[in-house]
Amino acid sequence: MNEITGFDARQANVQTPETMPHSVEAEQQLLGAILTNNDVYDRVASIIGSKHFYDPVHARIFEIAAARIAKNQLASPVTLKTFMEDDEGLKELGGPAYLARLAGTAMSAFAVRDYAQMIYDLAIRRELIQLGRDISDKASRVDISSEPKEQIVEAEQHLYRLSEQGQTESGFQSFLRAVTEAVNVANVAYQREGGLAGISTGLLDMDGKLGGLHKSDLLILAGRPSMGKTSLATNIAFNVAKAYKKGRMPDGTEGAVQGGVVGFYSLEMSAEQLAGRILAEASEISSHKIRQGDMTEAEFRRFVEAAKALEACPLYIDDTPALPISQLAARARRLKRTHGLDLLIIDYLQLVRGTGRSESRVNEISEITMGMKAIAKELNIPVIALSQLSRQVESRDDKRPQLSDLRESGSIEQDADVVMFVYRGEYYKEREKPGEENVEAMAKWIEDMERLHGKAEVIVGKQRHGPIGTIELAFEAQFTRFGNLAKPWQQGPSGGDEY
Structure with a gap:
């Protein structure tokens, strides 16, 4: 021996x-x-x-x-x-x-x-x-402080952490290998329709500025109330899910070759309300009409047909209110494991809860944004988080938002790869309507309203791997829909906008 x-x-x-x-x-x-x-x-x-x-x-x-x-x-x-x-x-x-x-x-x-x-x-x-x-x-000990649901989330986190361990190829890599991977990414972009390196949002000018939605990126979409943050997020979610095509990826695995599977955390609106918004866009029927039930027979038929067409869309909605960041991450992991996940949208950041250990709201927001960035990197997907802006925007003459308006924490700006602001000049101009007796001011106001009508701006205030600047989009309020804004040289014979 x-x-x-x-x-x-x-x-x-x-x-x-x-x-x-x-x-x-x-x-x-x-x-x-x-x-x-x-x-x-x-x-x-x-x-x-x-x-x-x-x-x-x-x-x-x-x-x-x-x-x-x-x-x-x-x-x-x-x-x-x-x-x-x-x-x-x-x-x-x-x-x-x-x-x-x-x-x-x-x-x-x-x-x-x-x-x-x-x-x-x-x-x-x-x-x-x-x-x-x-x-x-733990399950055998009946303890009031340890709910079964919390035990399930905790167990799932431990299991996922175990499954992600042992990545033996991590650490330093040769420049040759890094260059090869960069060329592969560029090749995928070249082969993809639209020449994008990331997932297409369905909005041409936004894709042009961002290059699509990139994996492992945290994108913040901020704005004051009524600017259309949720509308833009649902539009992007719908466009990505509608374009979903499964196929073989360049590395040989199965995945989304176009569009993607979308997870949508709706912490403010119910799943039914969110679905109603998406259906209003798809069927081109006013969301107000849908809510009131004030539709003609033809409109209702169109509404039902749109609903049937959307049944197959891989769009998953979670409307649980006040989710802690740990549960939000656990549910995203579960969705990726069971159905796949290519894009995650969170509406909105300030409604997510921290672990409860933070002493101040600023620290809690820092913990939440770091958690969202961690989800993006861990699951290798783009994460779009909506965010409220502080009221100081309203006190300025120029209501266009800027990075300093991000509410409650500088960590939002720090952790994000892209920060975008939704701004609709029409909304503010509408509230500046002068009295009927002031003919000159009224004429100027009407002229400004015509110029601003149906238009919106998405201001890119920060982008790690691209330019900043303004993206002009069309906005149809009755359908809560953002679209591509037709340029003068793209207009049809009638001279109207083509969406």
Whole structure:
């Protein structure tokens, strides 16, 4: 029998109901290879850490060796002996002589990554078993402070965290590889209709300015009440979901080759109200008429046909009020796992709750925006979060919003990749109507109203990877619909706007 594997009670293959999955042999071989050749450590450091070792003595050996190698110092049985002479666990295994046996019986270093992966996989299995026990233990204890729904969210978070671990290709990468990935992204954009690197919003001028909605980006869409934030968000959601086409991606996986699956958190309006807005846009029937039921038979038929056409759209709405950011993230993960997820929209940011640990509202908003950016990166999707603006906009002569108007926290501006403001001059001009007796002022007002009618601006105040500036859009209030604004050279023979 090989002397190093003579610990019968500690063997990997001995499995009893009380024994967790482990492989002492794999741990011994890996540690022996590291102590023999310190260069081996760099090949396994991205896969495992000391916490993944089953044997606590092995974990301490790995930890001390890693610390010495990180300082460019030699990690060998002789150098580690100094640090572990008083280690009680090591004494049980034969003292410092055990370190020499590890190094002396280590096999070739070529298999170290396989050993490291095996140790990691067994550690994950142990965590899964422990998580299952914790879930069972918590569920069996009837505690008023621990609701079943909260336990489910907590368990789901732990499971997702486990599934996302072990990305062994993370860390530094060569410039060649980075360039290759950049070319692949550009190639996908070239092949995609419209030449966009991201998901098309369905609004040409917005796509031109943003280059589409990019993965892992957090986009803030802000504005004062009645500017049309929700309308623009629902328009984008509808356009993306309507254009959804599934196919094979360049990397060989199945996914959205056009459009995408959309998740919409509607914290202010009910799912029915939001669906009504989308149907008003699709059927071209006034949302007021839909609410009142004041439709002709032809309009109602058109409304039903639009509803049937939208049944297949991959648009999922969650209208749970006052969601905490942790639950919002958990539900987004679940949606991605069950139906897929290519775009997430949150209406609106100030209605999301933090964890409750923040001392001030400013800190809570910071926590929420950081959480939203984390969701975008973790799920590799664009996240659009709507945001309210402070009242100071109303006190200025020029009501066009700017970055300093973002309400409650500078972290909104800091964490966002893109900040956009919705502005409708028509809304403010309408409230400046002069008295009938002032003919000159009235004529000027009518002229201004005609110029502003049916138009909206989306002001891009910040963009990490593109220009800032103003996007002009058409706005049809009765359908709560934003559209592409026809330029003078795009107008038809009648001279009217073509949406």
